[in-house]
Amino acid sequence: MPAARPPSDGGTRDRIRDAAVLRFARSGFDASVRAVAADAGVSAALVIHHFGSKDALHRACDEHVLAWIVASKRHNMGRATGGQLLQVLAESDEYAPLLGYVMRSLQSGGDVARAFVQHMIDDARVYVREAVADGIAKPSVDEDARARYLTLSALGTLSLSLTLDPPDDPENFSATLRTFLAEQYLPMIEMFAQGFLTSRRMLDDYLLYLSDPPTGGEPDDAPATATTSEEP
Amino acid sequence: MPAARPPSDGGTRDRIRDAAVLRFARSGFDASVRAVAADAGVSAALVIHHFGSKDALHRACDEHVLAWIVASKRHNMGRATGGQLLQVLAESDEYAPLLGYVMRSLQSGGDVARAFVQHMIDDARVYVREAVADGIAKPSVDEDARARYLTLSALGTLSLSLTLDPPDDPENFSATLRTFLAEQYLPMIEMFAQGFLTSRRMLDDYLLYLSDPPTGGEPDDAPATATTSEEP
DNA sequence: GCACCGACTGAACGCGTGTTTAGTCTGTTG
DNA sequence: CAACAGACTAAACACGCGTTCAGTCGGTGC
Numbered sequence: 074m075p076a077a078r079p080p081s082d083g084g085t086r087d088r089i090r091d092a093a094v095l096r097f098a099r100s101g102f103d104a105s106v107r108a109v110a111a112d113a114g115v116s117a118a119l120v121i122h123h124f125g126s127k128d129a130l131h132r133a134c135d136e137h138v139l140a141w142i143v144a145s146k147r148h149n150m151g152r153a154t155g156g157q158l159l160q161v162l163a164e165s166d167e168y169a170p171l172l173g174y175v176m177r178s179l180q181s182g183g184d185v186a187r188a189f190v191q192h193m194i195d196d197a198r199v200y201v202r203e204a205v206a207d208g209i210a211k212p213s214v215d216e217d218a219r220a221r222y223l224t225l226s227a228l229g230t231l232s233l234s235l236t237l238d239p240p241d242d243p244e245n246f247s248a249t250l251r252t253f254l255a256e257q258y259l260p261m262i263e264m265f266a267q268g269f270l271t272s273r274r275m276l277d278d279y280l281l282y283l284s285d286p287p288t289g290g291e292p293d294d295a296p297a298t299a300t301t302s303e304e305p
Numbered sequence: 306m307p308a309a310r311p312p313s314d315g316g317t318r319d320r321i322r323d324a325a326v327l328r329f330a331r332s333g334f335d336a337s338v339r340a341v342a343a344d345a346g347v348s349a350a351l352v353i354h355h356f357g358s359k360d361a362l363h364r365a366c367d368e369h370v371l372a373w374i375v376a377s378k379r380h381n382m383g384r385a386t387g388g389q390l391l392q393v394l395a396e397s398d399e400y401a402p403l404l405g406y407v408m409r410s411l412q413s414g415g416d417v418a419r420a421f422v423q424h425m426i427d428d429a430r431v432y433v434r435e436a437v438a439d440g441i442a443k444p445s446v447d448e449d450a451r452a453r454y455l456t457l458s459a460l461g462t463l464s465l466s467l468t469l470d471p472p473d474d475p476e477n478f479s480a481t482l483r484t485f486l487a488e489q490y491l492p493m494i495e496m497f498a499q500g501f502l503t504s505r506r507m508l509d510d511y512l513l514y515l516s517d518p519p520t521g522g523e524p525d526d527a528p529a530t531a532t533t534s535e536e537p
Numbered sequence: 538g539c540a541c542c543g544a545c546t547g548a549a550c551g552c553g554t555g556t557t558t559a560g561t562c563t564g565t566t567g
Numbered sequence: 568c569a570a571c572a573g574a575c576t577a578a579a580c581a582c583g584c585g586t587t588c589a590g591t592c593g594g595t596g597c
């Protein structure tokens with residue numbers, strides 16, 4: 074007979090899954106089944122009974138978090154521009170632990186990481202296109218590549234920053250994100266606003282180089298009359 | 306009696322350490338002591354005999370890789386600009402596995418990761434300062450923050466990219482890095498050359514906001530007379 | 538010769554892991 | 568009531584791990 078636990082709160086299986094998401098976010102995916110079980114207030118055997126194996130539990134957590142990502146994106150659509158999406162999500166204390174799970178996945182790879190990043194890239198593509206149409210952002214030679222780079226860069230910088238000095242309180246993702254932005258927002262926006270180089274020369278040289286590759290097949294547009302440019 | 310192994314090549318301890326660096330780079334730091342021992346052609350007990358514990362072996366690998374970083378930086382100084390440092394290092398097949406080790410550390414955190422990143426930041430500071438002095442790069446409001454951001458951004462993007470789709474052959478870092486650059490070089494240099502936004506407005510607004518914070522203590526320079534700017 | 542020492546090994550120990558087993562309890566269904 | 572089903576657990580199992588133990592080898596100093 075279990076002691077001081079609500080006899081039927083909303084499905085023991087879900088409670089175990091939620092506890093697992095939280096524990097994985099806190100301690101990484103090496104956390105033991107027994108630790109998850111203890112968090113959920115059940116025995117380790119019951120975890121296996123409900124999910125079959127630890128791997129299957131991991132997959133169930135992935136699916137749950139992934140479903141949440143899709144749902145919350147649909148809900149928050151239009152409420153924030155691309156750059157502030159994470160911030161808006163993190164503000165909600167309810168969803169913060171789920172973002173912790175996503176950050177863990179980002180460090181470990183796997184399907185959630187890929188799917189999450191792909192969603193972010195798709196969003197970025199939309200936001201960037203709108204920004205270009207509104208005259209806020211400069212156009213790019215390859216919009217898809219830029220959206221991908223911007224996303225990988227933002228998430229990679231955040232992930233590496235968190236890995237290098239882990240936050241004191243991984244639970245409160247909102248505070249963690251604020252700390253990160255307080256450090257990186259200035260150089261980031263400076264880069265966005267004015268770039269880094271004083272001239273377009275390097276870019277133009279590389280574009281020329283692309284249109285006249287030194288080896289392999291020919292490109293798909295320019296007739297390529299210029300060489301790799303050596304005059305000033 | 307050991308069978309077909311050179312009786313004295315250069316110290317068994319060093320051979321074990323080198324094997325460990327390689328194995329950790331390939332399989333991560335969860336690789337077992339027995340696996341390292343098998344790679345080195347010795348027994349697991351001998352590994353412990355020489356290093357005391359697996360943790361100590363890990364630390365020895367860290368120190369070795371760290372020492373290599375310092376030495377090779379000293380050697381390669383001036384041979385490459387900041388952005389191409391990694392590329393130059395990766396070209397040398399001899400050092401490629403060590404870079405694999407560094408990338409693993411970047412994903413796992415710890416002292417090597419911090420020290421490596423700090424070295425890269427220090428280098429970036431120098432290179433950026435020279436670039437600004439030569440008129441190649443635009444000056445920044447906070448040069449240190451920019452050097453830090455540029456480094457974290459570059460390494461974070463690379464690390465995340467490698468985590469999301471791990472290379473087929475983690476051994477030769479050179480090919481891996483070429484693949485990465487082939488995908489990301491264009492949007493990267495585009496960002497460096499022209500930035501992203503069409504106007505400095507967001508940056509200037511943020512600078513004004515910094516000089517007149519809405520709460521807490523006052524800043525250290527401007528007398529802060531402007532509000533948070535709402536006119537065009 | 539003989540004692541000593543460090544390199545080195547195979548076998549074992551202790552522990553934590555994921556998983557299985559056997560069984561108890563509770564609610565439902567005939 | 569009897570029979571079944573599923574939630575749930577304590578105990579055990581099998582395994583891989585880092586580490587320890589007891590002992591063998593080969594070289595060196597006396």
